[in-house]
Amino acid sequence: MTNRETAPAPEGVDEAVRDELTRLRESIDNIDAALVHMLAERFKCTQQVGRLKAAHRLPPADPAREARQITRLRQLAESARLDPGFAEKLLNFIIAEVIRHHETLAQGGNATPGPPAR
Numbered sequence: 063m064t065n066r067e068t069a070p071a072p073e074g075v076d077e078a079v080r081d082e083l084t085r086l087r088e089s090i091d092n093i094d095a096a097l098v099h100m101l102a103e104r105f106k107c108t109q110q111v112g113r114l115k116a117a118h119r120l121p122p123a124d125p126a127r128e129a130r131q132i133t134r135l136r137q138l139a140e141s142a143r144l145d146p147g148f149a150e151k152l153l154n155f156i157i158a159e160v161i162r163h164h165e166t167l168a169q170g171g172n173a174t175p176g177p178p179a180r
């Protein structure tokens with residue numbers, strides 16, 4: 063095993079099948095790593111937005127902006143043959159976390175996109 067989490071394919075499976083499974087899992091691990099990096103960058107941006115909003119007493123949530131983002135993302139998902147409902151749920155999930163950070167900043171707290179304090 064590499065430093066990735068690619069588990070060995072099960073024993074007793076045809077070698078070609080195992081190779082194919084391993085190859086696909088390596089790509090999945092790469093994609094998951096890219097997702098984490100992209101999310102980290104997105105949260106860095108939204109942290110700056112949160113600070114700006116807190117400094118200028120703007121509301122944490124902007125439903126009109128969210129509606130436009132959802133429309134756009136659903137269209138992108140459709141053309142990429144991804145379930146638009148799933149894309150919408152994912153965006154809503156991310157935005158809910160961003161709004162939580164914005165609210166913390168608005169209350170004078172220190173919302174960082176990093177791991178929660180233990």
Ligand SMILES: O=C(O)C(=O)C[C@]1(C(=O)O)C=C[C@@H](O)C=C1
Pocket residue numbers: 108111112122123124125127128131156157160161164
């Ligand atoms: O664009 C903003 O105003 C943001 O605060 C960012 C963001 C987002 O994560 O995309 C989060 C909350 C808002 O309701 C809309 C969008």
